[in-house]
Amino acid sequence: MSRAAEYDRLLCALKQGGYRVTGPRRALLRLLTEAREPLSVQEMCSAVNDGRDPAEDVAAAGGDDAVNVVTVYRFANLLVDLGLARRVEFGQGYYRYECEEPQDGPHHHHLVCRRCGRVEDFHGCDLAPLTSRLEAEHDFRVESHQLELYGTCGACREGVNG
């Protein structure tokens, strides 16, 4: 799915849920659908307000005020509650948010470089066998999972990044 289509899908889901589409929300959705990696609240806030200037055209953000961090928190939580975004944690002390794939579709996980912090997505975790085994052994119904792989990316291993 293209980024534009992803953006439309999320915007549509918001509308159909009875939620309003506002300047900050449009900007945040655009940001999230175009990001290559999960974003923190602070990052979203900075990115959305970046390049905003009272003197120029500020229609993109909907007004004179910069988007407040609180607004970002509230919207991020809303997206997560609606199942439109996912909250991930890379051991940094705060959460990161990224668009969630449509339910029943293929999801992805992350390869996180511990040296440069770069994040790469990967698909196909294939946890089904493990899940089946555990459900049989432990009397537990597995409904979701969190999987992150940490290590060193090629660039860092070659000393390109330090």
Place this chain on the structure above:
Amino acid sequence: MSRAAEYDRLLCALKQGGYRVTGPRRALLRLLTEAREPLSVQEMCSAVNDGRDPAEDVAAAGGDDAVNVVTVYRFANLLVDLGLARRVEFGQGYYRYECEEPQDGPHHHHLVCRRCGRVEDFHGCDLAPLTSRLEAEHDFRVESHQLELYGTCGACREGVNG
């Protein structure tokens, strides 16, 4: 390895690292080695101070003062830095800590019930095939991973817990 042996192993590792063994540290190590699930800092703090009374024998904690949260934070971070403890995150907004298995030994992951919060350990994640595939495909060296499975435990599914 028994819990007592685990406790001795960690205490020994501390000593051999040149760190001091104090009342709070003994109490926290005891707690961590006996816990069946990862503990938060607040939980450790409460548990260690529980039942302490200025009037009775307080040798177990080493003095009259209750163990401070800051001390727990500092010791937990020390254990993690030394590779003796692991920090996990169940999406609750704070970290939990648990003893780390000796390196190269078998490690474990968790089955977290989203209804009652109960945590069960499981061994054998068998991520080697996935890791190999990804290292070949992505030019990335995987060094560690984080895996948590969320779902519903048997008791909750049967309505025992609500």
Place this chain on the structure above:
DNA sequence: GTTGCTGCAAATTTTTTGCAGTCGA
């Protein structure tokens, strides 16, 4: 015109830091 969304201020919660006194080795 409603009602939800936003910004601002303030409160809460989690985690870290500075410092002086204390205790382990």
Place this chain on the structure above:
DNA sequence: TCGACTGCAAAAAATTTGCAGCAAC
């Protein structure tokens, strides 16, 4: 004794809440 460890106070950082005004529908 000497320096690491601890408690206390305070700071820093992440996140939530209350409320009045504004804007989406």
